[in-house]
Structure formats: structure tokens, C-alpha cells
Amino acid sequence: MPPDVRSAVEEILGDRVIEAVSQPGGYSPGTADRVRTASGRRAFVKAASPAQNPDTPDMHRAEARITAALPAYAPTPRLLGCHDDGHWVALVLTDVDGRHPVTPWHAEELDAVLDALERMSTALTPSPVAEVPAIAERLADEFAGWRRIVDDPPPELNAWARTHLDDLCSWTDHGLASLAGDTLCHVDIRADNLLVDRAGRVTVVDWPWAARGPNWLDTAMLLLDVRLQGGHDTEALIRRLPLTAAADPDAVTGLYAGLAGFFTDRARLPAPPGIPTLRAFQHAQAEVLLTWLAERIAT
16 A cells, blocks of 8 residues: 555554555455454454556445444444545454364364355345345346347357347346345345454454345355355255245346346456456356256256
């Protein structure tokens, strides 16, 4: 970080930073460090400017606003302060002494995360954060992916998707219309946005995409990550877990259809600045979702 941004972080912490350990993983460019001050205080600092990626500073601004409004009882980090000079945005958060869940997912960690998401959905209903969009509004452009593909199909389009484009558009429309709810949803639940401490407690991090939606949405999003990593029967989990078992199965299928269109559409674009691995990850998610959708729609 530039010296003035570092000084601003130290002012928020009230002490001099003497150690910063970079944290790997994730898909946001910029710094991400666990820091320690001269007096032993610990915190997590993430910062970015448009030089790393033009969209990341606005994401950090959104995350600062949302995290500051999250209630203390939610399993999330607390915002200690935010520096925003119009160019660099730095978030200073409570440090979580944990690690990302092991993938492919271990059964005990998966159970702990699923339990935490169920408790979180209860704690965050109704949404305690004002001025977050409804999930249908948040995803409206993303879920137009299949219609963009109909107009301009990529040559390497998945063969099953090519023969089911009309069905995928219809399922996506149904899914978008079915995502009503007043739960504050994280919307980007994956292993790299979760931390598990030594006692097995789960913390959900990185909240820039939060929106109001159905209480089952974050659990359904996590199951995509579980499906991608392999090793678990995700259909059995959908039927067993209280939140997804109570959801309209067609709404869940519609969510996955919309996500598949979003990932398929985005995966064909050039890599965004500072995130060279994103398109391959989006392609992998699209392929997993399309295989899953072929099974769900056939039953």
C-alpha cells in the first residue's frame, strides 16, 4: 500500500503495524493481509485502487457499508474502520483466527457450515441492513446471460445447453421471479469466503454482493461449490436440509439455470484486469451446473 494509506490504517488501529501476512485465495485483486501492531493487536486489512482493477474499490465501498450495518450476533467480521481517499479504499476488519474449509469438502466441516448458514438466515431475517437491493434486482442483468447467448452463441457452447436454450431461458425467468424474500443473503458463498476456527466456529466474510432474498439462497449457492469440488450427493443434501427442502424445487432449478447462463456468458469474455483465473473458474462452474441441470430437468 502507499505510505499514506498505510498511515490511515495505522490511525484506525491506533498503533503502528509491525507485521503483515498476505492471505492467498479469492478473486479480488489488491492487498489482503492479517496484520499485527506493536502492542499485539490483530486485524485484517484489504485494500485496492483502480490500478489493480477498476471495479474493486466500489466493491470495497459496498462491503464497508454492509459490514458496518451487520448485527453483532451475525457470524461475520466487524468493521473497525474504512479509509477512502477517492482512489484507494482500505477496509480494516476484526481478524478471524481461522482457515478456509478443506476442499473437496470434509463432511464435518460441511455440516458445520450448513448449520451456520441456517442460523445466519434466521438471524438476518428480516434484513437488518437498509438499502440493499432485492436479489432479483441484483441478478437481473446477470440472469440475461442465456438470452445474450441465444443472440450470439459461442462456438464452444456446451452441447446440452445448445439444444435446450429455450428451456434454459424459461427456467431462468421462473427462477428470477421466484427469488422473493426478506433475508439478507451473502449471495457469494464459497469455501474461499468462509473461515473455520479451531473450535469449529464458522465466519462468513466478503459481503459486497449482499441482497434481500429467500432464506434458502445462500445454502443453495454453497451447494454449487460443494458440487464443483465433488465428493457429496448435492441432490440428497437439497432434500435433507431444512431450508432447501422447504423451497420450491422449480425455484432452485431456476436459480441454477440463471447462474449457469451467467457463468457461460461471462466465461467467454477476456479476463478482467488483475483476475487472470476468473474466466476458467466461471467456465468450470457453468459446466458443473449444466450437468446438474440436465439431471434436475430430466426428473
